[in-house]
Amino acid sequence: MSHWDRFQKHFVRYSNLGFSIDISRMAFEDDLLTKMAGRIEAAYKDMVALEGGAIANPDEKRMVGHYWLRNSQLAPSAELKQEIDETLTATLDYAADIHAGKVLAANGKKFTRVLVVGIGGSALGPQLVANAITPATPPMEISFLDNTDPDGIDRVMAQIGDELATTITIVISKSGGTKETRNGMLEAERAYKAAGLDFAKHAVAVTGVGSELDKHATAQGWLKRFPMWDWVGGRTSLMSAVGTLAAALQGVDVRQFLAGAAAMDVETRQRPAVENASMLLALMWYHAGKGQGLKDMVVLPYKDRLVLFSKYLQQLVMESLGKEHDLDGKVVNQGIAVYGNKGSTDQHAYVQQLRDGVNNFFVTFIEVGKARDAAAFEVEPGFTSGDYLQGFLRGTRKALAEKGRESITLSIPELNAFNLGLLIGLFERAVSFYASLVNINAYHQPGVEAGKKAATEFLNQLAQVRGALTATGRTAAEVAGKLGIDAEDAFHMLTHLAANGQARVVSLGAGPAGDQFAAV
Numbered sequence: 001m002s003h004w005d006r007f008q009k010h011f012v013r014y015s016n017l018g019f020s021i022d023i024s025r026m027a028f029e030d031d032l033l034t035k036m037a038g039r040i041e042a043a044y045k046d047m048v049a050l051e052g053g054a055i056a057n058p059d060e061k062r063m064v065g066h067y068w069l070r071n072s073q074l075a076p077s078a079e080l081k082q083e084i085d086e087t088l089t090a091t092l093d094y095a096a097d098i099h100a101g102k103v104l105a106a107n108g109k110k111f112t113r114v115l116v117v118g119i120g121g122s123a124l125g126p127q128l129v130a131n132a133i134t135p136a137t138p139p140m141e142i143s144f145l146d147n148t149d150p151d152g153i154d155r156v157m158a159q160i161g162d163e164l165a166t167t168i169t170i171v172i173s174k175s176g177g178t179k180e181t182r183n184g185m186l187e188a189e190r191a192y193k194a195a196g197l198d199f200a201k202h203a204v205a206v207t208g209v210g211s212e213l214d215k216h217a218t219a220q221g222w223l224k225r226f227p228m229w230d231w232v233g234g235r236t237s238l239m240s241a242v243g244t245l246a247a248a249l250q251g252v253d254v255r256q257f258l259a260g261a262a263a264m265d266v267e268t269r270q271r272p273a274v275e276n277a278s279m280l281l282a283l284m285w286y287h288a289g290k291g292q293g294l295k296d297m298v299v300l301p302y303k304d305r306l307v308l309f310s311k312y313l314q315q316l317v318m319e320s321l322g323k324e325h326d327l328d329g330k331v332v333n334q335g336i337a338v339y340g341n342k343g344s345t346d347q348h349a350y351v352q353q354l355r356d357g358v359n360n361f362f363v364t365f366i367e368v369g370k371a372r373d374a375a376a377f378e379v380e381p382g383f384t385s386g387d388y389l390q391g392f393l394r395g396t397r398k399a400l401a402e403k404g405r406e407s408i409t410l411s412i413p414e415l416n417a418f419n420l421g422l423l424i425g426l427f428e429r430a431v432s433f434y435a436s437l438v439n440i441n442a443y444h445q446p447g448v449e450a451g452k453k454a455a456t457e458f459l460n461q462l463a464q465v466r467g468a469l470t471a472t473g474r475t476a477a478e479v480a481g482k483l484g485i486d487a488e489d490a491f492h493m494l495t496h497l498a499a500n501g502q503a504r505v506v507s508l509g510a511g512p513a514g515d516q517f518a519a520v
């Protein structure tokens with residue numbers, strides 16, 4: 001079959017949305033959909049149950065309600081519907097009040113800036129929105145503390161500088177107990193205090209009702225609290241207060257954003273697989289990685305403003321699909337690795353390997369029709385920068401295909417709030433479908449806990465190691481022996497303390513065993 005024929009056969013367009021998906025450059029067999037018919041049917045059934053309020057996250061015994069956030073009619077009870085509607089309206093109204101100067105900073109001036117403190121699902125979404133769909137000159141600038149790196153925190157606070165007096169800080173944590181976020185909050189609080197400002201009069205919380213953060217915000221008398229629900233996962237929480245407040249503050253048309261996702265939900269709810277963009281995506285993932293994630297997904301949006309989309313999808317896909325067990329308890333070690341940045345920039349970096357190197361990936365191109373809002377400018381007679389961008393996308397797709405490297409192309413007419421919502425909806429549903437196809441729970445993240453537990457142990461032992469330092473010096477093995485801890489751990493703790501002026505290196509041996517550390 002010619003490329004043109006295959007393209008026509010495997011090009012699905014939703015004309016009402018201006019959206020299309022092209023899977024013609026994926027080398028799947030004609031009978032893929034027939035072979036997968038049973039699983040596809042089961043995936044549709046699972047989705048109906050999930051959207052209807054079933055316990056779709058059995059390990060945590062929770063409903064999975066992110067699809068209700070953009071269509072509250074779907075919520076399984078009138079109470080939930082009301083909570084969704086009221087919270088959305090409350091965040092939008094609050095942002096409007098801040099813009100109108102009805103809610104003011106402690107000094108009586110209008111808020112001019114937003115600082116978001118959060119991590120993972122409580123940061124990546126707001127960061128994506130801030131990059132992708134805020135107006136070029138937003139009503140308020142935004143900064144993020146999304147880590148417990150003191151150097152990173154210092155830089156953000158320095159950038160805010162004197163504007164801290166008119167900065168509103170939103171602390172976002174579903175659980176309300178995430179350490180990085182707590183540290184960011186305490187660091188922010190310290191900065192306000194150092195500037196002679198009352199943090200509580202500049203702080204808003206988005207968190208689960210009754211969480212540690214919720215209690216803290218209540219006790220300190222913060223400006224406002226917005227709820228997060230246990231039936232929304234962090235990585236799919238962008239359309240809850242987690243995302244809507246920050247987006248509205250930056251002048252994003254939040255209702256359009258939600259409408260875009262809802263529109264994609266509608267398109268991919270009942271259509272048969274052959275014209276269901278989310279199901280086709282899931283099937284292509286299945287085909288490419290043989291249902292075992294054997295191929296990585298490279299996300300290549302040809303639009304600078306979508307540069308964080310690959311990072312956002314990395315969490316959505318890898319935290320959802322990267323699972324040890326399937327739903328029957330069998331060890332399956334599922335997952336799909338996701339990476340990417342943007343085109344054509346990446347063509348000057350790793351695309352060399354994609355064309356000529358190890359063939360362990362498939363590309364997802366994201367094409368945006370409209371090149372720019374401003375008038376076209378010809379960089380040479382008859383050609384604009386946008387023509388080049390398009391040329392590089394099409395050229396790379398073709399060059400990869402020539403070498404048997406597979407790709408999917410998603411197209412949207414322009415990048416705006418509606419279409420970003422649409423793309424997020426598309427991938428969220430693809431993740432739900434794929435999870436069904438491979439029989440896993442996409443809505444928990446048990447693996448994340450192991451690292452957190454080990455870090456807590458590290459911190460407990462660090463305090464002991466600090467206390468075990470002597471004036472004359474000890475080796476890691478001596479400290480470890482005294483405390484009954486692992487010698488390698490003790491070595492790394494001593495090195496960390498020395499790097500930060502809390503221990504002194506007395507002498508360096510030929511290797512780690514000979515190093516002597518003392519108290520400062």
Ligand SMILES: O=P(O)(O)OC[C@H]1O[C@H](O)[C@H](O)[C@@H](O)[C@@H]1O
Pocket residue numbers: 119120121122172173174175176177178181234235319445448
């Ligand atoms: O919103 P939080 O409860 O602070 O959680 C922040 C993030 O950290 C956790 O470890 C999870 O792996 C993420 O899914 C979550 O988004």
